[in-house]
Amino acid sequence: MEVSHKKKSHHHGDLREALVAAGIELLNEGGLSALTLRKCAGRAGVSHAAPAHHFDGLNGLLTAIAARGFHIFSRSMIDERKKSGSEPKAMLAAICQGYLQFAQDNAALYNLMFTSENLGFDDEELARRSVAAYQILAEGCAPFASRTEDGEKIEIMIWSLVHGFAGLSHKARASNGEHPASKVVFDDILSILELKAE
Amino acid sequence: MEVSHKKKSHHHGDLREALVAAGIELLNEGGLSALTLRKCAGRAGVSHAAPAHHFDGLNGLLTAIAARGFHIFSRSMIDERKKSGSEPKAMLAAICQGYLQFAQDNAALYNLMFTSENLGFDDEELARRSVAAYQILAEGCAPFASRTEDGEKIEIMIWSLVHGFAGLSHKARASNGEHPASKVVFDDILSILELKAE
DNA sequence: AGTGTTACCTTGACATCGTCAAGTTAAATT
DNA sequence: AATTTAACTTGACGATGTCAAGGTAACACT
Incomplete structure (x- = not known):
């Protein structure tokens, strides 16, 4: 078991970091209203509910x-x-x-x-x-x-x-x-x- | 026809002002995320689509x-x-x-x-x-x-x-x-x- | 090696939201 | 009185956050 940070395990390499990066991208492109859980998930290549396993909601x-x-x-x-x-x-x-x-x-x-x-x-x-x-x-x-x-x-x-x-x-x-x-x-x-x- | 401000006509007395007031209330009670077109409409006692006739959307x-x-x-x-x-x-x-x-x-x-x-x-x-x-x-x-x-x-x-x-x-x-x-x-x-x- | 466990992710559903199209009612106009 | 118009309603649509349930791959352990 890991210490909760830096999950480098299977399906995705490091989803947590990818979601944060995608969020900052969206923020820069379209402002706060363009930042969406589902769009972050989409950019990271995962399903819309995947972020819930790494963050406590939006x-x-x-x-x-x-x-x-x-x-x-x-x-x-x-x-x-x-x-x-x-x-x-x-x-x-x-x-x-x-x-x-x-x-x-x-x-x-x-x-x-x-x-x-x-x-x-x-x-x-x-x-x-x-x-x-x-x-x-x-x-x-x-x-x-x-x-x-x-x-x-x-x-x-x-x-x-x-x-x-x-x-x-x-x-x-x-x-x-x-x-x-x-x-x-x-x-x-x-x-x-x-x-x-x- | 009026000049667009201060509608005191029929169903509602002054819906525009009521919606603004409701919005400020919601803002003070629950922050920006609690401010919703539909909730403003509800507080003013009108249907959810009524605000669209007084404002250009949210x-x-x-x-x-x-x-x-x-x-x-x-x-x-x-x-x-x-x-x-x-x-x-x-x-x-x-x-x-x-x-x-x-x-x-x-x-x-x-x-x-x-x-x-x-x-x-x-x-x-x-x-x-x-x-x-x-x-x-x-x-x-x-x-x-x-x-x-x-x-x-x-x-x-x-x-x-x-x-x-x-x-x-x-x-x-x-x-x-x-x-x-x-x-x-x-x-x-x-x-x-x-x-x-x- | 085989089996069970667990972490990671998907699928599907739900309520809520903003917005639009169409309809309805009441006031104003002629 | 008839018609037009302003004010609002109803119903629908896609998008969003969240939750429940399921599946799958990696890992642990015997």
Whole structure:
């Protein structure tokens, strides 16, 4: 008996992973309304009821997809951070760049991760991956937390800022560019903050 | 023939309004997944296909609900602003308070308004109401736009901040209080900005 | 090697959903 | 009063999530 993850047994090679991948594909192609248990099953080449043996219904699949989303999300932030120098301000800007890049390239997945009502809060993998993503942003904020101010407040402020900007940018792209947020780039906003390290 | 709004004719008094109200009720009670054309029709006391004569399918109803949402949203910000003094900083804080109060009391409706893919972008009422809501926030930001900095950037920054904070607060309430954003209040974040009028 | 067990998947059914076509009833118009 | 039109109903269709029951291939064990 296996530990429940990574089933590589018979009929299908790794159905669980194939279903998650198919779900992300559908999300990118047609948004949340295009993501369907039956269509995921179809793309994976199995019958419509097969997913039930790997996930607790649709919400279970959504939870697994969100968990995978947070993994990709973290990678996007880390990749950008690696490309920046070691200067605190540049690093934070790079992390935010990775944040916004992911949100832009995976809009439907991002919304699923952050605004879905039906995710399993208690899922271990989802909790771990989302906390890990937050850690990256928090590390980027750490140099700017002076001893008088609570570092947590800085984190929440930056997180709110980038999260909010991502959401508004989505709407800016949906509307036909009439949206106020479309003309402004995030770096300008960060510079207004006049953050100072230490 | 009427102008399409405010049908007070026969069988039902004002079905259009009743359907929107029922939709908001369902949204508050069970989230987006509980919002159904057929259930709205049922609550309004009409048959399942009646809504089709007032809205362009489900997306049309969602659009009307979102438009009504922006109206309530604007009222919430205006109400709080009235309760504050005339000092610029207090006014902006009050507007944000009304913003966050609405987002908290109507979480599902708020998410529908800001993250739904299926709203009619081109709907006249929705566009008008959402622009009106943005105006309120923009007016609150105006005193802080120095001539050297583009006022629009300040608006986007504040909007991103409060929008992002609202979204994170939703997740903080969904998770069981373990979320970082739950311990911090928005006023603390606003004070970090050290905004100065003029 | 043969047998039983179990994990993996299929088939079929059901209720619910959005949508469409056609019909019905009541109001408005002429 | 007759006709037109607006408001709603009825019935049907395909798609969806979920459940129950069955089948099949891999594995375990004697």
